[in-house]
Amino acid sequence: MSNVVIQCVLYLVILVALGIPLGKYMGKVMNGEKVFLSKVLSPVEHGIYKLLHIDKDEDMTWKKYAVCTVVFSVIGFIFLLVMCLGQGILPLNPEKFGGQSWHLAFNTTSSFVTNTNWQAYSAENPSGGLSYFTQMLGLNVQNFVSAATGIAVLFALIRGFLRVKKKGLGNFYTDMTKIVLYILLPICLISAVVLVSQGVPQTFREYEEVDLLEPVTLEDGTVVTKEVIPLGPAASQIAIKQAGTNGGGFWGVNSAHPFENPTPLSNMFEMILLLLIPVGLCFTFGRNIKDMRQGRAIFIAMFLMLVVALGIVAFNEQAGTPKLAQNGAVDIAAGADQAGGNMEGKETRFGIATSSAWAAFTTAASNGSVNSMHDSYTPIGGMIPMLLMMLGEVVFGGTGCGLYGMIGFAILTVFIAGLMVGRTPEYLGKKIEPFEMKMAVLVCLATPIGILIGSGLACLLPATADSLNNPGAHGLSEVLYAYSSAGGNNGSAFAGFNANTPFLNVSIGLVMLFVRFLPMLATLAIAGSLVQKKKVAVSAGTLPTHNAMFIFLLVFIVLLVGALSFFPALALGPIAEFFQMIA
């Protein structure tokens, strides 16, 4: 166990140690302050404005900002959809993949535009697979811009809090340019090089067929002597897939694939990378609203939930299940020679700690890349990742969107707690009135609404049962997991559930779009309303939003909303399975 603990603590320490300076850097960039890259990138930035005729001094109202966000996403959507459907006639397609079916293309497109990166397809699979062209110019572009859009909206909200009696929330185009140019590209450039150094391919060569070292005889007697090794420009895509909390693997099994994640170092690197920007943004938030304590409070709230989640997953996976132990007939204790615990669905290269940590990290951040198969986790070990997604991806969550989601919850919290101190509620000096409340409710409840409606409908359809990998309570968990993944814009999968059916593709696609854009627009509306308000003075009568009590309350409200929305569902899924297991 101590091995597990040491590893988990190490990951967390490195994560925070890197997140703090990154947060400061991002804050500076977005304020237009000078950073060490300015000398190189500033001319490029202004060149882009000139080339695209962007009026960099334009200060957009929330409506204009929102329209830009939506139109920008719609254009991205159309481009990607066309690529998915028409890749057969497009270049860079050495494996001669045909276009995806309409519903799979819709699902794939919705998934990548919404920063979900749910993969109902498998990129190297001849049916539904994607060409290098689609991966690079379609998916990867969305990997960058969907991550940047989330961050941009967060900064619009920050300005809403900061500015007093103004209208403008900043400029969507310059925000996007800065985020991609100063934040995402440098991080990904370094990351891609690191990954290549660890053995991740970056090539346009076609898949290679090689002889197996040891021929394999299948059950029906056929002997397999050759295997196909998929290749492609992977490193560049994996870098942003992790950094931008996208999570869409270059190949089907994602970071469990030895080429996507070849070494323990690459594993640690990818794992830290997937939470780095969301962690950094908490500190950016504090810095840019000019009250570090506020950012720190939100960080601590998220961090506590992450640590507890990680602890529960790691404990349950290490403990294994009574079935695995076979009444003591099988030794599942950790020892010098074995990881012990529940190793089903986990890479022996990674073991319990790294797999559990990744599972918690990837579902806390709305990343969704996996290095193990969550379907094979113990009931409670698998429930926690599901719950993290059901909470609306606010435990760090996606780049930008996780934090603005959490701010939505902070607004709910100050509303309830604020009344109890005898004042009408306010957050960061801005009064929370009916309009903000309406929008905050949309931010916080879009995820439960999306998941409940989606999974509720799916359960009614007889066809859904055919997609299941397992019967019984675990079957319900599989359905729930799929919709939770979509409803949290996460994208990770309970492997085994066959999601590539017209109904599932379309419904999951719609859920992804709903939970992405509704909270995003609501957040901008909040920002637009707050920016026009005056700032209320702070006194001893003000509810402090940076102390331990508030952190406790915030965590409590997040968990309460999650628990109240999903307790019945979880009771019939993982919890029922858990009791069956120990019975």
Next chain:
Amino acid sequence: MSDKKKSIFADKNIMIRALKDSFVKLDPRVQIKNPVMFMVYVSAILTLVLFVFALCGIKDAQPGFILAVSVILWLTVLFANFAEAIAEGRGKAQADTLRANRKDVTANKIPSPEKKDKILQVPSGNLVKGDIVYVRAGEQIPGDGEVIEGAASVDESAITGESAPVIRESGGDRSAVTGGTTVVSDWLVIRITSEPGESFLDKMIAMVEGAARKKTPNEIALQILLVALSIIFLLVTVALYSYSLFSAEQMERPNPTSVTALVALLICLAPTTIGALLSAIGIAGMSRLNQANVLAMSGRAIEAAGDVDILLLDKTGTITLGNRQADEFIPVDGNDKRELADAAQLASLADETPEGRSIVVLAKEEYGIRERNIGQMHAQFIPFTAKTRMSGVDYDGNEIRKGAADAIREYVVSRGGTFSSDCEDVVTTISTQGGTPLVVAKNGKVLGVIHLKDIVKHGVKEKFADLRKMGIKTIMITGDNPLTASAIAAEAGVDDFLAEATPEAKLSMIRDYQAHGHLVAMTGDGTNDAPALAQADVAVAMNTGTQAAKEAGNMVDLDSSPTKLIEIVKIGKQLLMTRGALTTFSIANDVAKYFAIIPALFVSLYPGLQALNIMNLHSAQSAIISAIIYNALIIVALIPLALKGVKYREVPASKMLSKNLLVYGLGGILVPFLAIKLIDVIIVALGIL
């Protein structure tokens, strides 16, 4: 406004009316205004329909069970109605009393103040703005107006509940009269200032009755949250039906959920407690304000009172005991102390101001100088005028004057005398101590100085310290000079002061604080206070004040008490706290309800879920019935709290929060566990299930 102390539940009439209203409010047009309770209402109807179906053979569940659920849901709706009705009760009773005062009287309309004999008798309801009426002793004032001639004592008890008559006279700040009050002595000529149906009394009736009650912004925001939660729970229960079907199929067992059970679950989860009590809390807050004899023009003003963090308090009456009193005679230039006291007393004999009287008393107490009859002395009293800024007496060729230092200096110098540095020093010393120096001169020669002292009220310092703990700054407004003001401010423990306050200075001070994000409350009475009142976030106009002041404010204090502001802030905060506490309680309750219903419902599918049945409830049906019974009864149990408001103490926000969280948050989680278990035991013991 009588029966202040009497509990609302002890009032039989109010109770009977509330019970009746609980049924009247079953009208769907009334119900739809409260979305959460409307959901309960629809559910009650739905279960009733299911019961009828069950009787006809289409069985969703056992008919007895459906009926039980339906009855409890109807009771839940009635309890919510009752909560609102009883909150309205006191206001309605009060409105009835006021309405009795509004009866049409005959008004003596006259064409102009000069032609008092040309009386035209018209019903008061026909009077319009600008009409002039003549009211004599014993007659009721027919409408709101301004006294343009005459002075009279007026009995305003109909509105203020205060039986002592007050003086109303033309000019100045006591010229406003209210329709429905009665002239006790003398006569008044009044210009009517309100149109029929828009009088102060009309507004007051509408306010206390709650007819004009609009939902406040905070109430609307809370309602949005409650509706959103209800929608989520609706989806949760509908989705649960689907999960249940799916799971039953997977396990190849019969589906354990019925529509009735899910409806019951929905109602348990929906925030019905706060939903039912929300409007009662608002009405009760307004009613508490009315009982404090303050009339808010909108519910919004009460909420703003909770937010206020700057109180502008008039020094006189709030911080100090009304008037300054003579404390000491200080002779200067070697004069005799007794001579000074004697001259001071003489100069003050005819001075009817409290200061003047206190000088006479002090001279008598300290030197035994008896009051003399000014008439017998052939003395002539020189009253205070704004021009001379001195008062005094002339007798037997002597001239005694008393007044502010600079006025006396001018006087002495003009008479060829000197204003010594000795005197100057005494004046400064008194000023720095917060006192008011009054210099006495006789025949052009300064005798000495009277030290007039402001007496700071007992306990104000502690009060202000408490307010400071809550983050409320107190600012003293006074016409005194800065030196005097700062001394009193220090003694009273206010945070800041505005000396030599003019209406303009007040206004700009309020604007300045508001620009820095503060919310400001003030009281005012004079016409010149109107701009500041209009600017302040909470503006309390004195009922004795002018019409302009009343119109500019958003509350009227019928008692015209300057300390009322502090009470208003308290009521505002308490209202918001009650709302927050009951919301927290309501949401926290859901945890126990889940633990009651979910395991019981699905134990037939997954026997292992029995482990979650930590209350060990008897059966699925008893669990559901117990939970909804609790859900209904808790509304009734919390009505007194909703009406009275949660306990309020002057402590910082963080302390208040932890205390309320402990009581209503933790309590909200624990109470239902115990209560539901208890109800389950009882209904099982009674053999109902």
